[in-house]
Amino acid sequence: MLKYIIRRLFLGLFTVFAVTTITFFLLFLVPGGPFLAEKAPSEEVIAELNARYGLDKPRVVQYKNYMVNLLKGDFGVSLKRREYTVKEIIMSGFVVSARLGVLAILIAVIFGMIGGVLAAYYHGKFLDNLLVLFSTWGVAVPSFITTIVFLLFFCVKLSIFPIMGLFSPLHYVLPVTCLAFYPTAYIMRLVRISMLDVLGQDYIRTARAKGLSTFKIIFKHALRNALLPVITYLGPTLAWILIGNFVIEKVFNIPGIGMALISATLGRDYPLIMGITIFLAFIIVLMNILVDILYKIIDPRIRLV
Amino acid sequence: MANDLLEIKNLRLSFFVPSGEVKAINNVSVSLKRGDVLGLVGESGSGKSVLSHAVMGFVSPPGKILGGSIDFNGLRINEMTEKEKRIIRGTEISMIFQDPMTSLNPVYPIGTQICEVLMLKNKMNRKTAWYKAEQLIKSVGIIDPQRRLTQYPHEFSGGMRQRIMIAIALACEPRLVIADEPTTALDVTTQAQILELMLEMKEKKGMAIIITTHNLGIVANMCDRIAVMYGGTIVEYGTVMDIFYESRHEYTKGLINSIPKLTAKKEEKLVPIEGTPLNMLVPPLGCPFAPRCKLCMAICLKKRPPYTQIASVHYSACWLNQKEEFERDAINV
Ligand SMILES: Nc1ncnc2c1ncn2[C@@H]1O[C@H](COP(=O)(O)OP(=O)(O)O)[C@@H](O)[C@H]1O
Numbered sequence: 107m108l109k110y111i112i113r114r115l116f117l118g119l120f121t122v123f124a125v126t127t128i129t130f131f132l133l134f135l136v137p138g139g140p141f142l143a144e145k146a147p148s149e150e151v152i153a154e155l156n157a158r159y160g161l162d163k164p165r166v167v168q169y170k171n172y173m174v175n176l177l178k179g180d181f182g183v184s185l186k187r188r189e190y191t192v193k194e195i196i197m198s199g200f201v202v203s204a205r206l207g208v209l210a211i212l213i214a215v216i217f218g219m220i221g222g223v224l225a226a227y228y229h230g231k232f233l234d235n236l237l238v239l240f241s242t243w244g245v246a247v248p249s250f251i252t253t254i255v256f257l258l259f260f261c262v263k264l265s266i267f268p269i270m271g272l273f274s275p276l277h278y279v280l281p282v283t284c285l286a287f288y289p290t291a292y293i294m295r296l297v298r299i300s301m302l303d304v305l306g307q308d309y310i311r312t313a314r315a316k317g318l319s320t321f322k323i324i325f326k327h328a329l330r331n332a333l334l335p336v337i338t339y340l341g342p343t344l345a346w347i348l349i350g351n352f353v354i355e356k357v358f359n360i361p362g363i364g365m366a367l368i369s370a371t372l373g374r375d376y377p378l379i380m381g382i383t384i385f386l387a388f389i390i391v392l393m394n395i396l397v398d399i400l401y402k403i404i405d406p407r408i409r410l411v
Numbered sequence: 412m413a414n415d416l417l418e419i420k421n422l423r424l425s426f427f428v429p430s431g432e433v434k435a436i437n438n439v440s441v442s443l444k445r446g447d448v449l450g451l452v453g454e455s456g457s458g459k460s461v462l463s464h465a466v467m468g469f470v471s472p473p474g475k476i477l478g479g480s481i482d483f484n485g486l487r488i489n490e491m492t493e494k495e496k497r498i499i500r501g502t503e504i505s506m507i508f509q510d511p512m513t514s515l516n517p518v519y520p521i522g523t524q525i526c527e528v529l530m531l532k533n534k535m536n537r538k539t540a541w542y543k544a545e546q547l548i549k550s551v552g553i554i555d556p557q558r559r560l561t562q563y564p565h566e567f568s569g570g571m572r573q574r575i576m577i578a579i580a581l582a583c584e585p586r587l588v589i590a591d592e593p594t595t596a597l598d599v600t601t602q603a604q605i606l607e608l609m610l611e612m613k614e615k616k617g618m619a620i621i622i623t624t625h626n627l628g629i630v631a632n633m634c635d636r637i638a639v640m641y642g643g644t645i646v647e648y649g650t651v652m653d654i655f656y657e658s659r660h661e662y663t664k665g666l667i668n669s670i671p672k673l674t675a676k677k678e679e680k681l682v683p684i685e686g687t688p689l690n691m692l693v694p695p696l697g698c699p700f701a702p703r704c705k706l707c708m709a710i711c712l713k714k715r716p717p718y719t720q721i722a723s724v725h726y727s728a729c730w731l732n733q734k735e736e737f738e739r740d741a742i743n744v
């Protein structure tokens with residue numbers, strides 16, 4: 107197991123390296139530059155700024171410098187908010203995004219699983235139809251529409267929740283709900299479908315023949331078998347959600363990583379774009395390893411190689 | 412017969428599917444004494460599984476019991492609530508299924524799956540249950556039980572898994588074990604071993620057994636009674652001797668002829684029963700076997716043959732048994 111994890115981490119580092127390299131060179135293909143947007147700078151000023159940040163050197167040299175710094179753990183300084191290092195910006199954003207993300211995932215997992223189990227248990231009945239309706243809606247309607255509808259309804263029309271920022275627990279309610287909406291619906295669908303499949307399996311009939319209660323059959327014998335697809339889905343989702351959803355962060359004006367990524371991209375803040383990309387790649391790699399380990403824990407037939 | 416462990420009377424059970432009513436069990440009566448072995452024999456689709464599941468109380472939509480009764484040890488199974496049935500499942504009646512590869516939960520060690528029923532039904536604590544489980548799987552012929560209990564189903568062969576299923580079924584010493592084609596999914600050598608084990612366990616524990624199979628040959632030496640099923644009805648019933656040597660039903664005779672014999676000479680061929688199994692959506696008016704019967708008579712197509720008592724416990728539902736009666740014109744054709 108430990109050997110497996112170490113090997114996967116090593117492979118993961120290679121993935122991160124590849125992502126870093128590709129992103130680095132792709133960035134040069136994007137028109138514009140970090141200093142163009144600033145108020146009418148003169149040619150000399152831009153040239154001087156470019157020289158100061160090493161942007162005047164050939165690409166390969168820039169790449170070499172960046173990678174050398176990266177190996178030292180130095181992500182560089184933001185070109186836009188020059189008083190901050192990239193690391194500081196990512197960390198301060200991550201704390202905010204991850205806090206929202208963890209809450210959202212918890213809600214999605216709890217409600218998605220309960221909903222999915224109930225729908226499968228009451229297959230074809232009213233409750234099932236209702237839950238299918240909800241989850242189809244949740245999966246089909248893009249999150250920015252749900253978000254804006256919620257915002258208009260709860261904040262503007264009813265004024266129950268504050269609109270902007272994260273200053274009190276009440277501020278969390280809407281962004282977390284919006285963030286959890288899609289994954290809740292998706293997990294509900296997954297659990298429902300795989301529960302329906304599992305409930306028809308022979309070993310469930312065996313469990314019934316033993317005289318076990320419905321509760322035990324569902325939660326001990328069925329759910330664990332139905333969990334694998336959920337975990338497959340949860341790995342990358344967790345990564346993305348921890349990194350922050352830029353739509354929701356923009357709409358609710360939340361200073362998370364998503365927001366930082368938007369301003370970095372629009373402003374061609376190369377070091378910040380690179381930093382966030384590497385960070386995301388790293389988290390996705392970690393989550394995938396976590397998923398494989400969870401697989402093994404849930405289903406003993408799976409071999410980690 | 413008040414002393415019978417199980418008495419099924421005039422049972423009718425149908426599945427209501429979009430294309431109509433599948434009459435899976437059509438007026439079946441059969442009983443079983445304590446400690447006896449009943450073989451339910453018939454080809455695929457004759458209703459063996461449906462009947463044996465009904466005894467467990469496993470009837471769920473689109474299936475519905477339309478009439479008759481199932482009495483087990485003084486309890487009317489078909490009128491019990493799900494909760495009441497749950498209490499007797501595992502303790503009074505237990506079941507072994509056809510496919511041992513899929514009948515155990517893949518994500519739990521087999522020890523957990525055996526102990527579960529002991530802890531729930533016999534109120535044992537984990538330690539006692541584990542100890543009992545060890546003895547159980549030892550008694551069904553699994554060596555190194557201590558280590559084996561911690562292993563998962565995928566680490567066992569099909570035959571081993573069926574042994575484990577037997578251990579689970581016997582854990583609480585039930586009065587009745589229902590084995591629905593327990594050896595069909597196994598290879599021939601393993602089949603014999605499993606049947607031998609079941610017989611051995613029966614000698615030890617004295618439970619009654621219902622065993623279903625489409626292969627008359629394999630159950631012959633373990634059954635006290637055999638009920639031959641065709642098209643959702645029992646067409647012939649009797650002792651092994653009655654069925655094998657004194658059969659009075661054309662379908663049974665066909666079944667016997669289709670058993671491979673060890674002593675067969677090269678030129679002797681297996682004789683299959685011609686025709687296709689019954690479409691139970693539109694069961695025939697008369698004898699269910701009539702469309703495939705070589706000796707079919709006019710009356711067979713019109714009227715369902717009643718049971719004729721051939722010997723003390725030997726019954727057959729075939730018009731040929733009443734030939735003299737219609738030759739004497741006693742029966743209106
Ligand atoms: N769930 C079901 N829905 C509809 N028809 C069914 C169902 N289960 C069994 N049947 C029908 O009942 C009949 C008897 O089936 P079964 O008892 O499984 O046969 P056997 O076990 O003898 O092979 C078959 O015609 C089958 O199509």
Ligand code: SF4
Nearest residue numbers: 698701704711729730
């Ligand atoms: S009743 Fe008629 S059709 Fe049925 S088995 Fe007897 S002879 Fe054949």
Ligand SMILES: [Mg+2]
Nearest residue numbers: 459460461592
């Ligand atoms: Mg069957």
